[in-house]
Each structure stands twice: as structure tokens, then as C-alpha cells.
Amino acid sequence: xxxxxxxxxxxxxxxxxxxxxxxxxxxxxxxxxxxxxxxxxxxxxxxxxxxxxxxxxxxxxxxxxxxxxxxxxxxxxxxxxxxxxxxxxxxxxxxxxxxxxxxxxxxxxxxxxxxxxxxxxxxxxxxxxxxxxxxxxxxxxxxxxxxxxxxxxxxxxxxxxxxxxxxxxxxxxxxxxxxxxxxxxxxx
Amino acid sequence: xxxxxxxxxxxxxxxxxxxxxxxxxxxxxxxxxxxxxxxxxxxxxxxxxxxxxxxxxxxxxxxxxxxxxxxxxxxxxxxxxxxxxxxxxxxxxxxxxxxxxxxxxxxxxxxxxxxxxxxxxxxxxxxxxxxxxxxxxxxxxxxxxxxxxxxxxxxxxxxxxxxxxxxxxxxxxxxxxxxxxxxxxxxxxxxxxxxxxxxxxxxxxxxxxxxxxxxxxxxxxxxxxxxxxxxxxxxxxxxxxxxxxxx
Numbered sequence: 001x002x003x004x005x006x007x008x009x010x011x012x013x014x015x016x017x018x019x020x021x022x023x024x025x026x027x028x029x030x031x032x033x034x035x036x037x038x039x040x041x042x043x044x045x046x047x048x049x050x051x052x053x054x055x056x057x058x059x060x061x062x063x064x065x066x067x068x069x070x071x072x073x074x075x076x077x078x079x080x081x082x083x084x085x086x087x088x089x090x091x092x093x094x095x096x097x098x099x100x101x102x103x104x105x106x107x108x109x110x111x112x113x114x115x116x117x118x119x120x121x122x123x124x125x126x127x128x129x130x131x132x133x134x135x136x137x138x139x140x141x142x143x144x145x146x147x148x149x150x151x152x153x154x155x156x157x158x159x160x161x162x163x164x165x166x167x168x169x170x171x172x173x174x175x176x177x178x179x180x181x182x183x184x185x186x187x188x
Numbered sequence: 189x190x191x192x193x194x195x196x197x198x199x200x201x202x203x204x205x206x207x208x209x210x211x212x213x214x215x216x217x218x219x220x221x222x223x224x225x226x227x228x229x230x231x232x233x234x235x236x237x238x239x240x241x242x243x244x245x246x247x248x249x250x251x252x253x254x255x256x257x258x259x260x261x262x263x264x265x266x267x268x269x270x271x272x273x274x275x276x277x278x279x280x281x282x283x284x285x286x287x288x289x290x291x292x293x294x295x296x297x298x299x300x301x302x303x304x305x306x307x308x309x310x311x312x313x314x315x316x317x318x319x320x321x322x323x324x325x326x327x328x329x330x331x332x333x334x335x336x337x338x339x340x341x342x343x344x345x346x347x348x349x350x351x352x353x354x355x356x357x358x359x360x361x362x363x364x365x366x367x368x369x370x371x372x373x374x375x376x377x378x379x380x381x382x383x384x385x386x387x388x389x390x391x392x393x394x395x396x397x398x399x400x401x402x403x404x405x406x407x408x409x410x411x412x413x414x415x416x417x418x419x420x421x422x423x424x425x426x427x428x429x430x431x432x433x434x435x
Binding site: 006007008009010011012013014015016017018019020021023046047048050052054058060061062068069070072073074084085086107108109110115118120122124125126127128129130131132133135149150153154158177178182183184185186187188 | 397
């Protein structure tokens, strides 16, 4: 028996995660065609800037009012019943992923400060012994982004890697595990 | 908890304990594929705010009748030795984690995955997909019936073989508790050369990936049994708003 407090260690998802983890509705944090819905698409790249085809992206975010469908959000139930807040997308043969979602609202931080709209992201893949975590921020939130405590703690030159770019059907957010434009990753 | 009626401030739930030391490093030269797949810049500390202390509560309507019995998903019986894998999911404080989604995937008895990329020349089993899911009960308990997976070769180093294992994916109750891991079998002779097992720095932590043979849970003339408990991160002690304000 394991003693309480002793966390079970992480291991890689391995090369065959695609048989177990993807769901048909995984990429849809809400039903396609819902008003306000858009795609966040991107490509996952390795250190040689090659697309990673055996990866998986998961997203977790607040609803457009900045609320979470969870007992630890003290403000009660969400006002967007059709919204799951969670997206899961395996990468395809070109390293591409996509999540159909709504733009989150601002989320309370500490001391009455607000965080800019953001999405927490987990990245899993063969060759990764633990997930990496990053955040997606939005390009049309310059003021909120400037005041965001997490984003402002990141050195200016790297900050851009956390901000999605506008795209035809929503936004684009590429994730680079290494290289000159290495995405900022977080220790959680 | 409720919001402050005067300020509208949202009280923050306590964050989760950082479990540095339990997990393998992202860069582990013994596992070759980590070389191009780990961040090279230092990670930035992410405070545990609302997005991190909440997480998707999944599972309702997602579990089919045979999802926790991988031996009943096809017309015939799969090849191999039937096993029961059961245990309890708790957090670092010892509290059971109820109603959390567990997903598993694994190779068949011969060590082959039902995946187009797996070309190890061992037969596929038409009666085994190797994918299961379940929800923990109110006491955090789970149970799967499956087939003991085989070991298989891979190309990481000369004569490399993966010890038999089952992949586990768990959500917990918060984004910070998300865990993907692997369960191993006691007495496996392949650990010494396996970089995934050896990547875990602490030997005691490594052993937490080992299931325990559970004779009491075997089913006569039907199945062997293994017990494997899983521990997700525990909570920090309660944080008061005033302390948070002082950060």
C-alpha cells in the first residue's frame, strides 16, 4: 500500500495513445455551430521543428462569464449549460490539433485582480515523460493581457508565444517544444 | 464558499501541493525520444488560481456497459490470461477521489497494440481492442477486467524491451491533478533496461507504479487479480485571502 502523500509518478503516453484517449466529441468543448463558437487550431512541433503526429492536446477554460463548472468555483453553476470547458484533440498526421470552443471571460486572480481571458493547455506525446502545460491568451485583449499577473511575469520577448493569432475560423496557436520560438511552459 | 457581498471577491480554494521529485525529468537521455521533446527553457511558476484548482468533471454518459471489461468487448474471448485490476484513487491527503474518469489502454497478451503504427510481428487478437474506461465510485475505487499484456521490443536501444504495462489516464478534480502513468507487474525481469521505469529518480517512487498480486481478489477458475492504488496531488493547507493579498 502506498502512504498518503506519495504521488504516483507520471509516465509517457507512449506512441499508441491514439487507441485509448481520443473521443469522437473530444475537440468540441461545445456543439459545433453554437453562436460565438470558434476553432483554435495549431500544430505541435518538436525540437527539429518537425510536426509531432503522436501527441494530444487538452484544454480547460472558463465560460464567457469567467466561471467554471466546478464546486471549487464559489460563484456557483455556470450560465452556459451546453459548454463543457474541456477540449481534447489528438494531433493528426501533420501534427495538427483543433478545439472548438467559446472565448473565456476574465477570471479572478488574487487580491481582487483579474486575469485576462486564457485557456490552460496540457500537451502529451511519446517522448514526454510528463505533460507540459502552457496557456493560450487572446490577441484582441491587449489591455487585459498587460494587466494579467501570469503573462506579465513572463519576459517580454517570450510573451508572444502565449498569444494566439487571428485565423479565418477563429485563432491559431502553434506549440513549439524547443527552438528559437519555444513556447513558454509552466511549472504547475 | 460564497462570494464576498461587498467586494464581489471570489475566495480561492487552496492550491495543490507541488510534487517535485515524484516525477521523471522531461529530459532523460536514456529515453531517446525525450531529446527533441522537452522544453529547454526554464519553466515559469504558475500560481494555482481558479483555472488550476478546477478541472473537467467528466464521465457521466461516457461509460458504456463493457467499458471496464476488456474481455467482453467482442464476440469471442480474447487470448491470454484474464486479470482483474482494481484499486483506490486518493489524493495526497489520503482522501478518496470519487467519480473520476479513468481511461486505460494496453497491448494484447502477445505485446501488440491494435494500432496501425505497431508492426511488431506478433499476431493481433480479433477479440481484444485493449481500451477501457470507468469512473471511480464514492470511495474512489475502480475495477477493470482485462488480459495480462505482453512485453514487446522497441528501438530505443540495443535489444530494448518494454516491461508489461497498462497505460492509465486520470483527471482527478483539478487541472493540477491530471495524471497519465503506467501500471507495471511485480517481478518483471525487464525493469533494469527500461528507461521509462528508470527515469523516475526515486526508487520508492518507482515502486509506486508496481501493482500488488492480490490473491484474495482472484476469481476461482476465472481470473488472477492485482491491486494498484493511485495517488494524485494533495491540497495545500487552506489559503486565506489576506495571505494571498500579501503575495
